[in-house]
Amino acid sequence: MTADYILENTVRQGEPSKKRRLPGIGLRIIKSSIAVLLCFGVYFLRGQRGVPFYSAIAAILCMQPYVANSLKVGVNRIIGTLIGGAAGIPVLLLELRFFPGEGNPFKYVLVSLVLIPLIYITLLLKKPSASYITCVVFLSVTVSHVTDPNPYLFALNRTLDTLIGIFISLGINALRIPRRRNKKLLLAVSLDGALAGTDGKISSYAKVKLNQLAGQKAQITLITRRTPATFLPMAEGITLSLPAVIMGGAALYQVGERTYSHLKTLSSDAARQVVEEISGQGYHCFVHSVIHDVLHIYYGELENPVEREYYAAMRGTLHKNYVCGALPEQHDALAVMTVQPAPQAEALAKRLMQLPCGQELKIVCTPDVRESGYTFVEVFSAKASYETAIKEIKEEYGLTAVAAFGGKTGDEELLKAADYRVVLADAPESLRAKADEAAVGQNQLVRQIARCFYSSRFRTAGKSR
DSSP states (O other): OHHHHHHHHHHHHOOOOOOOOOOOOOHHHHHHHHHHHHHHHHHHHTTSOSOHHHHHHHHHHHOOSSHHHHHHHHHHHHHHHHHHHHHHHHHHHHHHHHSOSTTOHHHHHHHHHHHHHHHHHHHHTTOGGGHHHHHHHHHIIIIITTTSSSHHHHHHHHHHHHHHHHHHHHHHHHOOOOOOOOTTEEEEEEIIIIISOTTSOOOHHHHHHHHHHHHTTOEEEEEOSSOHHHHHHHTTTOOOSSOEEEGGGTEEEETTTTEEESOOOOOHHHHHHHHHHHHHTTOOOEEEEEETTEEEEEEOSOOSHHHHHHHHHHTTSTTEEEEESOOOTTSOOSEEEEEEEHHHHHHHHHHHHTSTTGGGEEEEEEEOSSSTTEEEEEEEETTOOHHHHHHHHHHHHTOOEEEEEEOSTTOHHHHHTOSEEEEETTSOHHHHTTOSEEESSHHHHHHHHHHHHHOGGGSSOOOOO
8 A cells, every 4th residue: 555655765764863762671670680689599598509690690591571482491491401411410420530630632522522412402302492501501510610529519509500590580570460451441552653663663662562461461453554565564573462453444454364354345336436537537546455365456557657666666565466457346446546746636536536436435645755746545445444443343352442542643533533542742733632641752652551451540431532
């Protein structure tokens, strides 16, 4: 769609730079500190046996943004620690028996050769991530402390120290403070208007926070004018259970399954009238249709340089299929688009609204950000709206209230569908006047999303403004 092209080029052109704020101290940092403190506490409870350094390092490395990741890392480290420790003791025995002394070169040859089967074992176990800790534990046993009075005891303590750190980290990361969660609240977040920064990217903090909320059953949907071609790369790494509202409300898109639903297509008669009117004026158009969950764009002879530039820029994107020819009769048009000089585009939009099917149409005119003087004219079904899409999600998933998060012109329709509204502090005045709260920057907006999820404000559905 035009939004893919327009929004991507807006990002490339750049926007006025904003003063960067220092990031806050996140929960992962605090948890890491607590885990290290507990490692030292266990060291004293053990009568100061072992080396707490190894416990602390293991605890820090195992602390991950998500509990599932922390568990995965912890399991890999446990496996690696046991393999490295188990291999280190017999090799240590060989060193003491056949290669005594710190400067014996054959000892280092032996240690280096043993690393080969150790790494290979982790690959056979399909645990390549455990290779690193396997080698670290093995080397610390066979190299660093071979001259200790009791190297065998060190080997056992080294293994135990690491396991202590791992289990402490897993316990701290899995600990959850009991909080009320609004599982019936729909959190509708504008992708381009609020969540993405001026560079068109979603911050790592925002992705981690959204995934954490989703893991606690937060009902989050992303709202965008984009198609999956440019929406999916931006949202990569975000796991959401609800479908995204795409193409300005013309469809819902289930990211995990890569499927479209609730398509707001033009009727066959309306699509025919629109295409005939555009063609009758001597213009060319792109007809969009979803076929077998793939967006197809049908086009003909490109008439002007902006059309050719648009086609060249978008034809190579994934999740779109450009087809030279007319839309087959058995398929419905999701949208029709043309790009013309601004005066002709404005006149065309008026003529389209005067067609017999005019009341069935929703027409969006967007100036081209790259080629001054040209305007994109997009024609959707009048049923394509954020308000309708949000209502469908609420009904399908049994949700009772909506909190909306926006920040740019075009998000008015999103705010209208909400019971509670948060916008960016630098949003246009027209949006700020409709908001209940303002957020300074994308990361604070994500924190506002979390606060709404936990807030007692939504124990019952609010009244729509």
